[in-house]
Amino acid sequence: MSALVELSGLEKTYATRTGDVHALSAVDLDISKGEFVAIVGPSGCGKTTLLKILAGLEDHTAGTASIGGHPIRTGNGDVGMVFQKATLLPWQDIAANVLLPLSLRRRPTSQDREKAAALLRMTDLEGFARKRPHELSGGMQQRAAICRALVHKPSLLLMDEPFGALDAMTRDSLNVEVNRIWRETGTTAVLITHSISEAVFLAERIFVMSARPGRIVDEITVPFDRERSLDLLGDPEFAALTSRIRTHFEVTHA
Numbered sequence: 081m082s083a084l085v086e087l088s089g090l091e092k093t094y095a096t097r098t099g100d101v102h103a104l105s106a107v108d109l110d111i112s113k114g115e116f117v118a119i120v121g122p123s124g125c126g127k128t129t130l131l132k133i134l135a136g137l138e139d140h141t142a143g144t145a146s147i148g149g150h151p152i153r154t155g156n157g158d159v160g161m162v163f164q165k166a167t168l169l170p171w172q173d174i175a176a177n178v179l180l181p182l183s184l185r186r187r188p189t190s191q192d193r194e195k196a197a198a199l200l201r202m203t204d205l206e207g208f209a210r211k212r213p214h215e216l217s218g219g220m221q222q223r224a225a226i227c228r229a230l231v232h233k234p235s236l237l238l239m240d241e242p243f244g245a246l247d248a249m250t251r252d253s254l255n256v257e258v259n260r261i262w263r264e265t266g267t268t269a270v271l272i273t274h275s276i277s278e279a280v281f282l283a284e285r286i287f288v289m290s291a292r293p294g295r296i297v298d299e300i301t302v303p304f305d306r307e308r309s310l311d312l313l314g315d316p317e318f319a320a321l322t323s324r325i326r327t328h329f330e331v332t333h334a
């Protein structure tokens with residue numbers, strides 16, 4: 081099967097007032113349609129930069145980047161994004177927030193409204209469509225942000241530390257939910273996370289990046305079924321995978 085996302089020899093250097101910052105170096109990476117991929121790496125290694133390039137929010141300096149065979153250009157990203165903060169519009173209700181990617185382009189149709197309602201049903205937020213964001217918990221707001229990212233049926237769902245600000249229990253249950261949403265929608269997902277166990281729980285493939293300039297230093301295929309439950313966290317194979325990834329981040333003192 082041909083890849084949906086193809087990055088080849090990707091480089092990114094930011095020109096700053098105090099000199100160049102080499103953020104990404106020779107990144108080669110393919111993602112198949114429908115796949116769930118996670119990217120882990122030390123702080124500042126260029127993970128968000130990579131996601132911004134995929135989203136068409138940032139240009140790359142060299143190499144090639146394409147989605148569906150089309151070169152990614154800034155401003156044309158066919159993606160949905162979820163950030164650490166839900167960034168919902170406080171004066172709009174949840175239904176209007178979910179419809180935002182569509183209503184920015186055109187007047188939402190009844191089909192669009194039905195799509196938003198279906199996503200809210202899928203994430204157990206059906207009864208909250210008329211509520212304002214502040215009336216929802218942090219976890220519920222992130223679920224609404226995921227609905228908003230999916231409403232325009234993007235080719236790619238990009239998540240940048242989506243649950244980093246939430247408590248551990250909420251985070252676990254949202255991970256189960258993200259696994260279900262991914263299976264039910266068939267979307268292709270890219271997750272950036274600082275949590276190695278979150279990456280192993282959700283992804284089918286994990287790319288480990290080096291310290292800046294970020295390169296891919298390991299690629300791990302996660303052998304579990306597509307459907308994941310929290311029981312997996314106690315599986316010895318789960319522990320073996322997380323410790324293999326952790327070895328990349330161990331500080332060695334010569």
Ligand SMILES: Nc1ncnc2c1ncn2[C@@H]1O[C@H](COP(=O)(O)OP(=O)(O)OP(=O)(O)O)[C@@H](O)[C@H]1O
Nearest residue numbers: 094096101103122123124125126127128129130292
């Ligand atoms: N707009 C920018 N202008 C200049 N330098 C930038 C810009 N954005 C990021 N950088 C630099 O590029 C490097 C990679 O940043 P990036 O945010 O992609 O890393 P990250 O891996 O996502 O970090 P973290 O895990 O801490 O969020 C850092 O050194 C950062 O300072």
